[in-house]
Amino acid sequence: MSFLQKLNERYAAKAMNGKVVPQEAVDNILEAIRLAPTSSGLQPFEVFVITNPEVKAEIRKIAWNQPQVTDCSHLLVFAAWDHYTADRINYMFDLTNEIRGFKNEGWENYRQMLLGAYPNQDPEVSFAHAARQTYIALMAAMTQAVYEGVDSTPMEGFDNAALDKILGLGEKNLRSTALLPLGYRDAEKDWLVNLVKVRKPMDKLVTTIK
Amino acid sequence: MSFLQKLNERYAAKAMNGKVVPQEAVDNILEAIRLAPTSSGLQPFEVFVITNPEVKAEIRKIAWNQPQVTDCSHLLVFAAWDHYTADRINYMFDLTNEIRGFKNEGWENYRQMLLGAYPNQDPEVSFAHAARQTYIALMAAMTQAVYEGVDSTPMEGFDNAALDKILGLGEKNLRSTALLPLGYRDAEKDWLVNLVKVRKPMDKLVTTIK
Numbered sequence: 001m002s003f004l005q006k007l008n009e010r011y012a013a014k015a016m017n018g019k020v021v022p023q024e025a026v027d028n029i030l031e032a033i034r035l036a037p038t039s040s041g042l043q044p045f046e047v048f049v050i051t052n053p054e055v056k057a058e059i060r061k062i063a064w065n066q067p068q069v070t071d072c073s074h075l076l077v078f079a080a081w082d083h084y085t086a087d088r089i090n091y092m093f094d095l096t097n098e099i100r101g102f103k104n105e106g107w108e109n110y111r112q113m114l115l116g117a118y119p120n121q122d123p124e125v126s127f128a129h130a131a132r133q134t135y136i137a138l139m140a141a142m143t144q145a146v147y148e149g150v151d152s153t154p155m156e157g158f159d160n161a162a163l164d165k166i167l168g169l170g171e172k173n174l175r176s177t178a179l180l181p182l183g184y185r186d187a188e189k190d191w192l193v194n195l196v197k198v199r200k201p202m203d204k205l206v207t208t209i210k
Numbered sequence: 211m212s213f214l215q216k217l218n219e220r221y222a223a224k225a226m227n228g229k230v231v232p233q234e235a236v237d238n239i240l241e242a243i244r245l246a247p248t249s250s251g252l253q254p255f256e257v258f259v260i261t262n263p264e265v266k267a268e269i270r271k272i273a274w275n276q277p278q279v280t281d282c283s284h285l286l287v288f289a290a291w292d293h294y295t296a297d298r299i300n301y302m303f304d305l306t307n308e309i310r311g312f313k314n315e316g317w318e319n320y321r322q323m324l325l326g327a328y329p330n331q332d333p334e335v336s337f338a339h340a341a342r343q344t345y346i347a348l349m350a351a352m353t354q355a356v357y358e359g360v361d362s363t364p365m366e367g368f369d370n371a372a373l374d375k376i377l378g379l380g381e382k383n384l385r386s387t388a389l390l391p392l393g394y395r396d397a398e399k400d401w402l403v404n405l406v407k408v409r410k411p412m413d414k415l416v417t418t419i420k
Contacts, residue, residue: 002357003213003242003353003354003357004238004241004242004245004354007242007245007246007350008245010247012247028214030412030415030416031214031412032213032214032217033415033416034409034410034412034415034416035214035217035218035407035409036217036349037220037222037349037352037364039364039366041408043409043410043415045415046415046416046417047415047416047417048416048417048418048419049416049417049418049419050418050419051418051419051420052419052420055419092408092410095408095410096408099406099408100405100406100408106401128338128341129366131338131342132341132342132345132387133345135342135343135345135346135349136345136346136348136349138346139246139247139345139346139349139350139353140217140349140353142247143213143349143350143353144213144214147212147213154247154249156249156339167419177342191316195310196309196310197245198251198302198305198306198309198310199244199245199251199253200244200253200302200305202240202241202244205240205243205244205253205255205256205257206240206243206244206256206257206258206259207256207257207258207259208258208259208260208261209258209259209260209261209262209265209377210261210262
């Protein structure tokens with residue numbers, strides 16, 4: 001089935017039935033996240049995969065009591081770097097040299113440019129940039145999920161600071177940006193499942209400059 | 211071909227050959243953007259599709275002289291709402307009621323909650339939130355492009371304020387976030403085309419909490 005058909009098919013499940021998603025499907029969703037493109041290839045985030053029921057229950061309390069948080073199979077948490085540091089930048093450039101087996105002058109100049117710019121940024125500017133990249137990965141995850149026949153619900157409705165505390169993200173210099181419960185819809189309890197998808201008409205969204 | 215294979219196949223083309231992308235492929239890429247999920251379904255952005263050579267040339271000047279800006283077929287500009295206003299929020303809720311043909315109390319309460327929260331936010335917080343949503347749509351566009359056999363290059367390396375001026379985005383209460391040239395790689399001039407894709411190993415990216 002085409003990607004456009006899949007985009008039409010997917011929706012944000014509002015109720016899930018607790019059924020466990022097979023590990024292979026979860027692994028493929030994580031691989032889609034890993035392969036997602038990011039600015040300068042820095043992949044400035046980490047992902048937490050939560051199946052522990054107590055941790056899920058704790059998160060539900062600070063996420064508007066949304067039932068998918070506990071009724072999902074795997075709860076993904078996207079957490080962006082709180083700051084682009086020299087170590088983090090160097091790790092990716094060193095990894096690139098190691099994997100490709102050579103140093104490239106242009107690429108090394110680009111490293112120096114980033115090292116000169118990013119670590120000196122205001123931390124909020126730095127985090128805002130990293131946070132945007134997590135949304136690319138979020139879309140990659142939602143896409144792979146729908147190809148796996150797995151429902152998912154992107155969520156921003158939670159107390160970020162409280163979640164960061166629950167998962168100890170501060171000590172890892174990370175800040176949460178989005179949740180993505182993975183599981184299977186509970187169609188009988190889901191008010192959204194049978195409603196028509198609503199999107200702006202193209203002429204409200206797109207302007208062509210010829 | 212599976213989405214994971216497509217993710218492996220895609221890359222950010224560093225040189226393009228000027229060949230024109232068929233309108234049907236462009237339309238499908240725009241449809242993927244239109245169908246992309248966004249926070250509360252608000253689709254808080256617009257997309258500009260630029261084929262005009264003079265406008266492309268002007269943009270290239272403020273985009274580090276990156277050649278894909280002019281050598282692409284269609285240059286997409288993602289521009290987020292500079293602020294969530296009551297009018298913008300009401301438009302999407304009214305459209306939803308119109309398309310679904312009924313008013314739902316829960317949905318109307320949710321509208322009131324957003325109207326109480328978003329328009330009063332600090333404009334930078336409001337824009338940051340809208341900007342993140344454009345990255346979901348950016349990924350949707352890159353995905354559809356690869357299924358169309360079209361190359362694309364996500365770009366943040368440009369002077370946002372200058373681009374906003376060129377396109378008159380300020381008057382539309384929009385701010386640019388990303389460029390996406392669509393076209394076809396010029397393999398002979400593209401230093402990246404034959405290099406191995408580099409991604410962090412899974413254990414540097416993912417932590418499981420069982």
